[in-house]
Amino acid sequence: MTTTTLLLIVLGAIALFACYWLFIRRGARPVERIGEARPRPPERPAERLEPRAPKEPAAVPPPKAEAPPVAPKVPAKLEPAAEAALAPAPLKEAAPAALAPLREAEVAALKQGLTTTRGGLIGRLGKLFRGKKELDPALVAQIEEVMLTSDVGVKTTQKLLDRLKEKLGKADIGDPRVVWSTLREETVRILDLPAGAEPPGKPQVIMVVGVNGVGKTTTIGKLASRLSAEGKKVVLAAGDTFRAAAVQQLEIWGRRTGCAVVKGKEGADPSSVIFDAVKAATQDGADVVIADTAGRLHTKQPLMDELKKVKRVAAKALEGAPHQTLLVLDSTNGQNAIAQAQMFKEALDVSGIVLTKLDGTAKGGVILGICDEHRIPVRFIGIGERVEDLREFHAREFVEALFFQAEEESIAA
Numbered sequence: 001m002t003t004t005t006l007l008l009i010v011l012g013a014i015a016l017f018a019c020y021w022l023f024i025r026r027g028a029r030p031v032e033r034i035g036e037a038r039p040r041p042p043e044r045p046a047e048r049l050e051p052r053a054p055k056e057p058a059a060v061p062p063p064k065a066e067a068p069p070v071a072p073k074v075p076a077k078l079e080p081a082a083e084a085a086l087a088p089a090p091l092k093e094a095a096p097a098a099l100a101p102l103r104e105a106e107v108a109a110l111k112q113g114l115t116t117t118r119g120g121l122i123g124r125l126g127k128l129f130r131g132k133k134e135l136d137p138a139l140v141a142q143i144e145e146v147m148l149t150s151d152v153g154v155k156t157t158q159k160l161l162d163r164l165k166e167k168l169g170k171a172d173i174g175d176p177r178v179v180w181s182t183l184r185e186e187t188v189r190i191l192d193l194p195a196g197a198e199p200p201g202k203p204q205v206i207m208v209v210g211v212n213g214v215g216k217t218t219t220i221g222k223l224a225s226r227l228s229a230e231g232k233k234v235v236l237a238a239g240d241t242f243r244a245a246a247v248q249q250l251e252i253w254g255r256r257t258g259c260a261v262v263k264g265k266e267g268a269d270p271s272s273v274i275f276d277a278v279k280a281a282t283q284d285g286a287d288v289v290i291a292d293t294a295g296r297l298h299t300k301q302p303l304m305d306e307l308k309k310v311k312r313v314a315a316k317a318l319e320g321a322p323h324q325t326l327l328v329l330d331s332t333n334g335q336n337a338i339a340q341a342q343m344f345k346e347a348l349d350v351s352g353i354v355l356t357k358l359d360g361t362a363k364g365g366v367i368l369g370i371c372d373e374h375r376i377p378v379r380f381i382g383i384g385e386r387v388e389d390l391r392e393f394h395a396r397e398f399v400e401a402l403f404f405q406a407e408e409e410s411i412a413a
């Protein structure tokens with residue numbers, strides 16, 4: 001074998017190896033060029049924030065151990081508006097399924113919330129009745145003093161006293177049950193005012209009015225939370241354009257409850273904000289619009305004029321709007337709350353009252369004066385700052401909580 005043959009064999013082997021390397025080994029994956037991006041693995045869809053778990057674990061059926069996860073039946077691609085509509089609303093504390101078992105707890109919370117008012121009004125009356133056999137003038141004068149200092153109001157106190165004298169004038173009041181059942185019935189009679197029927201059609205527009213600091217924006221947030229838990233689509237209108245903080249406060253509630261918030265620039269005309277909100281809600285098929293408003297009291301007349309304009313403009317955006325005008329009153333304001341009700345009633349057609357801050361006040365008796373003097377039904381009461389502390393008002397339930405254990409205490413003491 002010559003040197004040339006040997007060289008040819010070596011070169012051939014090298015060529016064979018080069019062919020194997022280039023076409024067989026590297027051909028298994030595409031050649032990457034420097035700087036060229038690799039195709040990314042498919043991304044997992046962004047996870048949405050889940051709503052807070054309901055407070056009552058028993059209300060949620062436990063998931064089956066081996067059940068495979070079920071894909072939600074939603075179209076692959078959603079329009080942003082449709083996606084927003086499907087987005088879970090957080091803070092579903094009052095989920096309808098959990099309502100029945102919560103009933104007792106709710107009544108207990110109401111009793112708890114009314115503790116101070118009960119002590120001030122019912123507790124003091126109980127002491128007066130102790131050991132008395134008849135409703136003599138001296139006792140009537142003492143009852144009057146307790147009622148007046150508990151903010152029941154002059155006219156309502158007089159009315160209650162007249163009814164007591166009429167019913168118990170000749171009765172033996174040695175048995176506390178006679179006194180308390182009469183007082184209970186009279187109280188229910190004052191508080192149990194019929195609320196107007198909800199007009200058909202949507203969106204329902206609820207305008208919320210009241211002076212600064214009474215709890216309008218907080219009530220709107222709580223109400224929005226309650227309504228979205230019922231599956232309603234709610235739009236909030238930031239009509240308190242006077243203070244930037246008020247808009248921000250409403251936006252926070254919007255985020256917490258998953259409700260859209262319509263706002264304008266600071267200092268904008270509130271009626272234009274509410275007009276836009278009603279129009280947007282109508283287009284989006286929303287169920288409810290809740291409109292916040294300003295409440296600066298030192299400019300009383302301009303405020304009332306502004307609110308009247310909001311009402312007129314809302315009606316231009318949707319016939320019949322606002323369907324409800326809720327007046328928020330702070331029970332800690334006592335007699336002042338009765339005066340505020342008068343002022344708002346004169347200017348606007350107030351359809352219902354929300355009485356806030358009944359927790360921790362001894363002035364809760366004001367509810368009697370408000371209902372009796374103004375004949376406007378109380379629709380909701382606030383007994384705390386948490387979402388679930390806004391309660392629908394039921395006269396009999398309220399009276400039971402207010403007079404809770406009145407007989408027992410007046411006998412025991």
Ligand SMILES: Nc1nc2c(ncn2[C@@H]2O[C@H](COP(=O)(O)OP(=O)(O)O)[C@@H](O)[C@H]2O)c(=O)[nH]1
Pocket residue numbers: 210211212213214215216217218219295356357358359381382383384385389
């Ligand atoms: N304790 C208690 N505080 C409440 C209640 N409702 C509202 N508040 C508080 O009252 C304050 C004023 O409420 P806000 O909604 O800003 O009043 P607005 O000026 O009328 O909108 C806030 O600190 C609320 O948390 C209630 O029912 N109980």
Ligand SMILES: [Mg+2]
Pocket residue numbers: 216217218240246292
């Ligand atoms: Mg506010």
